[in-house]
Amino acid sequence: MNHENGTTAGPVAEIRDLRVEIDGRAVVDGVSLAALPGRVTALVGASGSGKTTTGLALLGEYPPGARVTGDVRLSADGPAGYIPQHPATVLNPARRVRALLTDIARTQVGHLPPGRRRSAARERVLRALAEAQLPDAAPLLRRYPHQLSGGQQQRVVLAQALLLGARVIVADEPTTGQDALTKSRIVDQLAAVAARGIAVVLLSHDPDVVRALADEVIVMRSGRVVESGPAPDAWRAVQAGRTREPLVDQPPFPQADGSTGTVRPVLRIRDLTARHHDGARGTTVVLRAPRLNLHPGESLAVVGRSGSGKTTLARCLAGLHRDQDGRILLDGTPLPPSLRNRGRAHLAAVQYVFQDARAAFDEHRPVLHQVARTAVRLRGTDADTATREALTTLASLGLPEDLVRRHPGRCSGGELQRAALARALLARPRVLICDEITSGLDPITRRGILDLLTSLVRDRGGLSLVLITHDLDTAARADRIAVLDGGELVEHGPAERVLTTPQHPFTVSLVEAAARLTARTGT
Amino acid sequence: MTRLRTGRFALGVAVVAVPLLLALLGPLFAGEPGPRGASFTLGDGHWLGTDFVGRDVWQQVLHGGRPVVLTALAATALAYLVALPLALLSALTHRRWLEELLMRPLDVLLAVPSLLLILLAATVFSPGAVGLALLVAAVNVPDAARLVRAAATEAAARPAVEALRMQGETWWRIAVGYVGRSMLRTLAADAGTRLTGVLYLVATAAFLGVGVAPDAADWAVMVDRNRTGLFVQPWAVVVPALLIVGLTMGANLLFDAALERTGKETRP
Numbered sequence: 001m002n003h004e005n006g007t008t009a010g011p012v013a014e015i016r017d018l019r020v021e022i023d024g025r026a027v028v029d030g031v032s033l034a035a036l037p038g039r040v041t042a043l044v045g046a047s048g049s050g051k052t053t054t055g056l057a058l059l060g061e062y063p064p065g066a067r068v069t070g071d072v073r074l075s076a077d078g079p080a081g082y083i084p085q086h087p088a089t090v091l092n093p094a095r096r097v098r099a100l101l102t103d104i105a106r107t108q109v110g111h112l113p114p115g116r117r118r119s120a121a122r123e124r125v126l127r128a129l130a131e132a133q134l135p136d137a138a139p140l141l142r143r144y145p146h147q148l149s150g151g152q153q154q155r156v157v158l159a160q161a162l163l164l165g166a167r168v169i170v171a172d173e174p175t176t177g178q179d180a181l182t183k184s185r186i187v188d189q190l191a192a193v194a195a196r197g198i199a200v201v202l203l204s205h206d207p208d209v210v211r212a213l214a215d216e217v218i219v220m221r222s223g224r225v226v227e228s229g230p231a232p233d234a235w236r237a238v239q240a241g242r243t244r245e246p247l248v249d250q251p252p253f254p255q256a257d258g259s260t261g262t263v264r265p266v267l268r269i270r271d272l273t274a275r276h277h278d279g280a281r282g283t284t285v286v287l288r289a290p291r292l293n294l295h296p297g298e299s300l301a302v303v304g305r306s307g308s309g310k311t312t313l314a315r316c317l318a319g320l321h322r323d324q325d326g327r328i329l330l331d332g333t334p335l336p337p338s339l340r341n342r343g344r345a346h347l348a349a350v351q352y353v354f355q356d357a358r359a360a361f362d363e364h365r366p367v368l369h370q371v372a373r374t375a376v377r378l379r380g381t382d383a384d385t386a387t388r389e390a391l392t393t394l395a396s397l398g399l400p401e402d403l404v405r406r407h408p409g410r411c412s413g414g415e416l417q418r419a420a421l422a423r424a425l426l427a428r429p430r431v432l433i434c435d436e437i438t439s440g441l442d443p444i445t446r447r448g449i450l451d452l453l454t455s456l457v458r459d460r461g462g463l464s465l466v467l468i469t470h471d472l473d474t475a476a477r478a479d480r481i482a483v484l485d486g487g488e489l490v491e492h493g494p495a496e497r498v499l500t501t502p503q504h505p506f507t508v509s510l511v512e513a514a515a516r517l518t519a520r521t522g523t
Numbered sequence: 524m525t526r527l528r529t530g531r532f533a534l535g536v537a538v539v540a541v542p543l544l545l546a547l548l549g550p551l552f553a554g555e556p557g558p559r560g561a562s563f564t565l566g567d568g569h570w571l572g573t574d575f576v577g578r579d580v581w582q583q584v585l586h587g588g589r590p591v592v593l594t595a596l597a598a599t600a601l602a603y604l605v606a607l608p609l610a611l612l613s614a615l616t617h618r619r620w621l622e623e624l625l626m627r628p629l630d631v632l633l634a635v636p637s638l639l640l641i642l643l644a645a646t647v648f649s650p651g652a653v654g655l656a657l658l659v660a661a662v663n664v665p666d667a668a669r670l671v672r673a674a675a676t677e678a679a680a681r682p683a684v685e686a687l688r689m690q691g692e693t694w695w696r697i698a699v700g701y702v703g704r705s706m707l708r709t710l711a712a713d714a715g716t717r718l719t720g721v722l723y724l725v726a727t728a729a730f731l732g733v734g735v736a737p738d739a740a741d742w743a744v745m746v747d748r749n750r751t752g753l754f755v756q757p758w759a760v761v762v763p764a765l766l767i768v769g770l771t772m773g774a775n776l777l778f779d780a781a782l783e784r785t786g787k788e789t790r791p
Binding site (some may be wrong): 078278318322338339344348351352356360361362364373374377380420421424427 | 688
């Protein structure tokens, strides 16, 4: 991998006037892009704006049945690498990391005498891993992909691309669903790749990361480029509101009625312990929450890194995690730990919205039908009333009738997440638990859903919200924040207090990481 | 691609149609059995010659498909009738003991070779056609239940099932409406191979004389009884044998093609 930094001025990959049509509808229309060595080109846009289609075009991949016109040119001295959003999907789960990388390296040492091939391949593998920010990777080589963390998987995929001698790397939403610490590490990692003279094409809807990394910004909306240019200019345009890109200040959730001390909490958690079964190895305690209250009309954000037990807490409340001790009291009466033992009233009172909305819908039935069933089952209304009510609720969440009569496969992720909210709301819940429901969405859609939650808390008197999130910006909208680390509830209190004067060292590091990311981006 | 798939579909239909139509409609056109002639002759007014006791082979062929096909279809249906509820119940319960209670006995049954079990049962009970169907179904239950349960367990672990529970849906709606619906493709694929296996088992049992009279009009029995005259009058063996082969092969081709079709449709 020898190349001179900066001397190759021409683009290593270029797209000219690309147009991709599926069933006569243009998903990408007239997009041009040049990836220069050592530069980061960011494609920004909401989901469905065509940025992934454009990124994949650099690899010569198109959706099935697409009609493609335009020009995609790649420089001859290296292929394009691709880091997908879920790196585990491209790593063969049955093979160890060493095998995954050596297979590629072996093809490149064929010119050496047979005796030296093995050591040369090993050397290349270790060098690629070091370049992918995985130094001292020898122990990792013995592991299988599922034994690596998401971040490590991402870097192994990157190492594969580097081994192939990729001159341009397409990174698809590399920071989606990551906490602030991981995010800033990924930013460093991509910056290091670019510093080695490789062109990086970043597909992202995360404004922080784009501002931290991008040299060129291309803003896309419904398949078209609406803004492009060097990063500072393009961002100024974004900020001036010309392209309506988000990252505007987010209004907080409405505050709970002042004196929370006098109102009885709707939900009380006492000495909650949750465990996971690990097959033969017995059980591990994954969550300890000694004491937590939720008042009517209040929103509580639960933050922490992935694996900190925040989803387990949510699932305990919803009755989806049976292996728990301690008590969860709804208006003073204990809730059964499993939702199979909860009656209609209890089920309706505590509703849960899943992170992956698509997986939480039955793909064989229309969305409307599935939403309406909540009212039928939990409130005993007849089918017609339920359907009418579902239509009203869905419409108030911005989902028109012709859309919700479709099957889930023909709705977008954001639309399904709204429908999932509607499904939970039809139960008229007292407590609504939202598990990372905005993490897979682009900023516009995310903002829309958060605004929706805000107005729900305001309009539906007494609805309490439990918001599971890794994103401190989202958490800042809540009244109170609970911080989880390694399954322990390390801190909780009013949102402003936790964010401005954090007390536990972990909260301090979380807040600092978020601040560092913002500082790098220069806002 | 599409042409290839349609081609395979048409071939499957063609191959399976001949034996199936013969089996189901044959007895209607067979007419009265004529007088018996000499054994293993060719010609002499007999289109396919005569068999080991001098009966007309074509007439025997027309009569002999129904027991094979009906027994096989009934046995397959019966096997699923038992296996499906068992598997769904054990996949959707969270009670470990219930799951063990439902599935463990089947594992014991699975360990015994199926043909051995049938022959053993036949010496004790000397079953008729219905008995044979029951026996073949019984030996297929453990297999089918395991496969269905594996598919159902995967579907039952999806968030969609949790969401349905959160809505207070009934067991029936969750088990049949969602889990059952989700594993339909796996089920169809299994049904294709299972039907072939059952046909093979029924034919083998009949060939060995289980559940049928020794001179019954039955394709499998015909192959067995007439093989003594294979070199004198081959048709009495070749025709029923080919029909059985056509039935299994055609069924498999048909299921394959049908699955590819639905696969194409459901993929987004």
